[in-house]
Amino acid sequence: MTVTPPKQFAHAVLPSATLDERAREDAVRTLRRTVLDRLVPGVADAWRDRVEPALPDPAATRAEIRSAMLADPFVQHTFSLRRIVQEQVWDTTAQIVGRQAEDLAERASSMPARAGGTLQLDPDLPIPPYLKTLDVHGMPTGYWDEVTDGHDVAAGAMYDRGVYLYALGRSGPLGDSRGRSVAFDFFAERLPDFRPARILDLGCSVGHSLLPYAELYPEAEIWGIDVAPGVLRYAHARAESLGRRVHFAQRDAEDTRFAAGSFDLVVSHILLHETSAASLPRIFAECHRLLAPGGYMVHAELPQYADQDLFTQFMIDYDTFYNNEPFWGAMHDTDLDRLAVEAGFAPEDVSVAFVASGRTEGTDRTGRSQPGRSPGQLQLTVARKAVAR
Amino acid sequence: MRFRARGPRPRFFADPELDRFHVMLVALLGEVSVLRDRLDAVERVLDSGRPFTRADLEAYEPDAAAAAEREAERSALVERVLRVVLEDGAEADTGYATVEDVVATVSAPHPVPLVTPGRKTS
């Protein structure tokens, strides 16, 4: 029997849905599950049974696999469906958010800050060029569009409701399974004595992954930054409605303008792959600058490509070409440890850790299960700033 | 509100019109599913035996059992529409490559083995 997912938690700014809108979401969810569970595994069969045997020479790169695979009619059909389902996720969500955008803006602006968090916006902050070339993962507001004149939260509402649908509800009622993995499976388990007083989350979006830190470190002063105003207004209203004291500010992770040495912990969750090759080293350098001696930088992403076979790389690389994530592939090819060393961390203070992923696609993305460093895990790039002697 | 994302859209088929038809087909599948769900909601509210208004219908939320039934119906609908792709190449193989081979075999005046020797008919 198919199990229906838990309901998304209805905090004060979650957009509501009519009977037909809920049915449309249900249709998209069923279609997406069918494509991932029933069709995507067939792509691995196509490779093994038809495409690979017909190659004159073994494929040397994932690009060669991709060009051979995209000539196969079953693969064309499956990838086309997968793309269309993604468009349907956003089409459905945009109808829901669009008709109540004014009301959501009003609700967010009148939300009392009972938990004591704050919101700082900077209308002059430029949006990075890489966020303007494509709408990331096909979300038609981007992160940064504003659709009403007031306290606009449409992009945040799109992201919150749409990502929940995309994740088939597996990210939990608060969409925080990824943040919980990093906070509780990494920090609480493996660094039990680390008690950061000041924490910064880069590219926090609506705060899904950030709020678990407020739960784990209730005494800490917690900041989330993003370049996009709509997701931050939404994040602030959402956190207050959930009773979590967090400060949100519109700043760029490459140049945050916080004082040097002013944080004990700087984290990011699935931010890096949505930036660019030029941006990555600047973000790492900024993390090093921001940390106090003994402080930690931790970036959570899916596992790097280096340890995976070419076919698995091709499967995971779907998002680079077909899901508007243009830096996905190049980021997963980048040696993040070396980048940390180049940013000023001592080589012996840089390490890699894995935690079970809150990520929902797991083996479905590859069509087969991966032992060890599987796509069902999050890879953490961990660096500790040297303690001055 | 925009419904289309910024940036070039990838293409999957040799003929771009096929990409467009695929989009329309899946959109229609969604609309049929919405209609079915709405009809199902009307029937379930009717089952209560009480008069109801459109506002009552709007507020309808299935309980766990009804949600599972509706989900199973929805899955079955999607499977029926996608069957030609889901079962790609899964026709039960009798050892004949084309219909012409079958026609020639059953039309031959003298008995010939109907199934190529050594191949399974499952």
Ligand SMILES: C[S@@+](CC[C@H](N)C(=O)[O-])C[C@H]1O[C@@H](n2cnc3c(N)ncnc32)[C@H](O)[C@@H]1O
């Ligand atoms: C995938 S979302 C992050 C999701 C969030 N960290 C979570 O785990 O729920 C990426 C976010 O990074 C933001 N972003 C991209 N580049 C940035 C930059 N240079 N500085 C700050 N935020 C950035 C985007 O606006 C977007 O909200």
